[in-house]
Amino acid sequence: MNILIVDDEELQRNLLQGFLEKQGYLVMAAADGSEALQLFMEHPIELALLDHRMPEMNGDELLARLKDINPALRVIMITAFGDVDTAVRVMQLGADDFMEKPVDLAVLLERIQQFEEKILVENDVDELEDILDTGDLPVRMVAESPAMKSLLSLTLRAAATPWTVLIHGETGTGKELVARLIHLLSPRKDKPFVELNCAAVPENLFESELFGHEKGSFTGATSRRRGLFEQADGGTLLLDEAGELPLAMQAKLLRALQEHKIIRIGGEKPLPVDVRIIAATNRDLRQMVEQGLFREDLYFRLNVIALDIPPLRRRKEDLQPLMTFFLKKFGIRADFDGKAMALLAKYNYPGNVRELEHILQRTLTLARTSTITVRDLPPEVKNYHGSGGSGDLNQRLAEMERRMIVDALEAADWIQTRAAESLGISERVLRYKMEKMGIRKKQRKS
Numbered sequence: 139m140n141i142l143i144v145d146d147e148e149l150q151r152n153l154l155q156g157f158l159e160k161q162g163y164l165v166m167a168a169a170d171g172s173e174a175l176q177l178f179m180e181h182p183i184e185l186a187l188l189d190h191r192m193p194e195m196n197g198d199e200l201l202a203r204l205k206d207i208n209p210a211l212r213v214i215m216i217t218a219f220g221d222v223d224t225a226v227r228v229m230q231l232g233a234d235d236f237m238e239k240p241v242d243l244a245v246l247l248e249r250i251q252q253f254e255e256k257i258l259v260e261n262d263v264d265e266l267e268d269i270l271d272t273g274d275l276p277v278r279m280v281a282e283s284p285a286m287k288s289l290l291s292l293t294l295r296a297a298a299t300p301w302t303v304l305i306h307g308e309t310g311t312g313k314e315l316v317a318r319l320i321h322l323l324s325p326r327k328d329k330p331f332v333e334l335n336c337a338a339v340p341e342n343l344f345e346s347e348l349f350g351h352e353k354g355s356f357t358g359a360t361s362r363r364r365g366l367f368e369q370a371d372g373g374t375l376l377l378d379e380a381g382e383l384p385l386a387m388q389a390k391l392l393r394a395l396q397e398h399k400i401i402r403i404g405g406e407k408p409l410p411v412d413v414r415i416i417a418a419t420n421r422d423l424r425q426m427v428e429q430g431l432f433r434e435d436l437y438f439r440l441n442v443i444a445l446d447i448p449p450l451r452r453r454k455e456d457l458q459p460l461m462t463f464f465l466k467k468f469g470i471r472a473d474f475d476g477k478a479m480a481l482l483a484k485y486n487y488p489g490n491v492r493e494l495e496h497i498l499q500r501t502l503t504l505a506r507t508s509t510i511t512v513r514d515l516p517p518e519v520k521n522y523h524g525s526g527g528s529g530d531l532n533q534r535l536a537e538m539e540r541r542m543i544v545d546a547l548e549a550a551d552w553i554q555t556r557a558a559e560s561l562g563i564s565e566r567v568l569r570y571k572m573e574k575m576g577i578r579k580k581q582r583k584s
């Protein structure tokens with residue numbers, strides 16, 4: 139990553155530059171805003187560390203001009219110790235982070251590494267979106283939330299490898315969609331993608347289903363049959379609901395994966411097969427291993443790359459884009475009024491994306507006008523009153539944090555020093571949080 143340091147103090151500049159260069163970064167330094175702009179135009183810079191207080195062009199202005207030229211640039215503003223107002227303001231102006239002087243180098247390094255991680259994910263997602271837009275992939279996948287973006291990034295990386303992938307997620311989260319995407323993005327894309335729903339196969343037919351059989355090998359085997367491994371040769375085999383694999387089958391499957399060979403039932407010689415396996419499940423396979431319901435060796439064999447798809451209720455940022463996506467897919471124009479939208483946003487979607495799609499389908503089919511109101515929504519959404527215990531962890535934590543802060547402030551008569559002390563945080567942090575959450579003392583009418 140290329141980093142630009144802008145600081146009018148030579149000592150500080152050299153300190154930061156020396157430290158970051160030692161970490162292997164390409165670092166440029168400028169003593170003022172105009173020098174910074176010049177370097178910025180000439181070099182591909184991804185991160186800028188700006189001293190806020192500088193003569194001539196100050197940090198605010200430089201931040202604005204740099205972001206104008208390249209909105210994707212990351213900026214960490216370095217502010218004076220305890221200057222919370224400035225810190226809050228530069229964050230509102232579009233800085234990605236701020237740090238107080240004196241800069242803690244270990245913390246700085248950590249933040250930079252987080253940015254690098256994010257940049258990697260974004261590059262992957264950009265690349266994937268390009269492929270999805272221009273290519274002829276028959277799949278679309280909505281991924282607006284940070285969680286889904288990093289999942290897409292992992293998906294893209296996983297696709298390029300030959301390794302087994304284990305996709306975990308609740309029902310309707312898109313496991314099958316991700317599996318297809320991996321296949322279509324992989325070098326095997328022109329070969330078959332074969333699916334087996336392990337929950338739907340009777341135990342006694344499993345082996346024949348996977349490995350095939352020779353004619354007459356058992357009663358009813360009236361002709362030779364190729365199993366799914368042979369059908370998927372050169373391509374990908376999705377073992378859906380892999381948690382339902384019978385134990386006896388697990389051993390045989392493991393052997394096939396280890397040896398890249400299968401034997402048809404009643405057959406004699408092993409047949410080489412070249413199949414990439416993707417397994418999907420909504421069950422906790424690790425727990426099943428502990429309970430003796432799933433072989434540990436097979437679990438490790440499948441879990442080379444693990445993809446965990448979060449439930450929809452934990453990534454509500456995806457809700458609106460998914461709704462737009464489905465409306466477009468149905469070819470229907472409709473608006474949701476504020477109250478209806480609020481209820482849809484509050485609902486917990488135990489059936490995840492599939493349930494959302496069905497709810498929209500039902501609602502739009504039955505609605506009388508193109509503006510959807512609460513009346514049009516299905517009862518489970520209309521009558522949803524929150525789940526009490528569970529729900530979105532982050533949202534609940536944020537609510538709890540807010541309540542604790544307001545309570546502490548009330549108890550301390552809104553004297554921030556005291557409230558901060560009772561909360562065990564610094565006053566600076568308290569003020570930052572208050573600003574961020576918009577917490578203000580209510581004006582009492584006298």
Ligand SMILES: Nc1ncnc2c1ncn2[C@@H]1O[C@H](COP(=O)(O)OP(=O)(O)OP(=O)(O)O)[C@@H](O)[C@H]1O
Nearest residue numbers: 278279280308309310311312313314315420491492
């Ligand atoms: N991010 C997404 N963007 C667009 N469509 C999605 C997305 N996630 C899921 N879907 C759609 O939701 C439906 C359910 O997805 P999918 O069948 O892949 O879920 P699943 O996890 O395999 O569910 P199950 O565990 O019930 O088998 C599909 O129609 C799929 O196309």
Ligand SMILES: [Mg+2]
Nearest residue numbers: 313314378418
């Ligand atoms: Mg599925």
